Amino acid sequence: MEPYYDKVERVIGVSGEYTKYEHAEPRSSKKYAYPKLQEHPVVELIDKACKELDYISYKVPRAIISQKKNARNACYYSNYCGSYACSSGAKGSSRAALIQSALETNNITIIPNAFVFKLLTNKDKKIQKALYYTKEKIKKSVEAKLFVLAAQAVESSRLLLNSKNSDFPNGLANSSGEVGKNMLFTGGGQGSAEIDTSLLNKDKLFQTGFFVNRGLQDWYFTKEFKGGTIDFLFEHANPIRRALRLKSDDNGNLLFGEELQDKIYKNFTKSRVLNFEIFTDWMPNDDCFVSIDENYKDKYGVPVATIRIGAHPQDVKVGNFLAQKAIDVLKQMGTKDIQSNISPLPSANLQAGGCRFGDDPKKSVLNKYCQSHYIKNLFVTDGSFMPTGGSVPYTWTIYANSFRVAEYIKKSDLI
Ligand code: SF4
Structure with a gap:
């Protein structure tokens, strides 16, 4: 497969800087096709904490082009990649990276x-x-x-x-x-912590757009079990999404008026939320499959897929193990309000198997x-x-x- 991963890096466009570490994939070239994307200053804190803990903070490559490629423009750091279309064509979607140029051949019809x-x-x-x-x-x-x-x-x-x-x-x-049968999702979960200006000065902390290109794979394999990946990223840039998260007090009661305004103001001006995501290897098992139920039909009258999501207990065990490692890093950085949520329920978008x-x-x-x-x-x-x-x-x-x-x-x- 390696030559084809290499082809993806060139054709779709992957930006990054190679980090040497134990579980790095074998590569024929130590360079990625495009130079790494600009990094947020928070990486200084992550790198320092990992060094103190003797963990390897590796530089995460991304399928986003850092330089212009034919009709596609370089990333302009809007930070709206997740769940949004990319207006520059920098994000390595098949539409921007493949279909656009295929259309120019006049050999395809969509x-x-x-x-x-x-x-x-x-x-x-x-x-x-x-x-x-x-x-x-x-x-x-x-x-x-x-x-x-x-x-x-x-x-x-x-x-x-x-x-x-x-x-x-x-x-x-x-x-x-x-x-x-043997449907796969991405096991794991996520967590978060607050970083305030006591850790990074205001100019650095509130710098927007640049990526937190840092992850850990020190426990991709352990002696006892298959581990996984920890990826750090800032909370999504969408302000409505951020404000929505703040709508309730600690007991789940909706906040109104000045109390809500204060909470939103403080959140947007005094601190930022750094998230981590965990990716574990979903264990294929007989309790996780897609079947058809003739009783349930979509708007065309076609039977929908019935999805049985049976997670193996090992997935949660590995997720908790990795979450603890991410929490170690966040504590070492000095962040506050550290939370994690490891769940047997996967995200809907990462599907494989069947x-x-x-x-x-x-x-x-x-x-x-x-x-x-x-x-x-x-x-x-x-x-x-x-x-x-x-x-x-x-x-x-x-x-x-x-x-x-x-x-x-x-x-x-x-x-
Ligand atoms: S959505 Fe914004 S940050 Fe993401 S690749 Fe496109 S230009 Fe860059």
């Missing part, structure tokens, strides 16, 4: 607002058509020689299960019964090229293929694997 609800197979047991609804709920279809499914893990499994027919009574590509790949068609859905064992013109290239997810967000690997699969398809006789 059908916007098309909801694919079923894949039809022909007598050769290959997929022939994708049926979809337009925004106006008009049924249409597209035919193709080859289909690549990438609807994010839950929806990919849902589509395959909803496409069952007499040749594939359990759903497409599901002869093993594994479609929808069509795991493998060599044995009885135990997996896809072969090593993410091609269905049984339907040769079907590939699945979102995070569904992952048997385990690693203790990091999945996106980089999804991109790298997609480049690998695309190369295989191009060399094959399928197109």
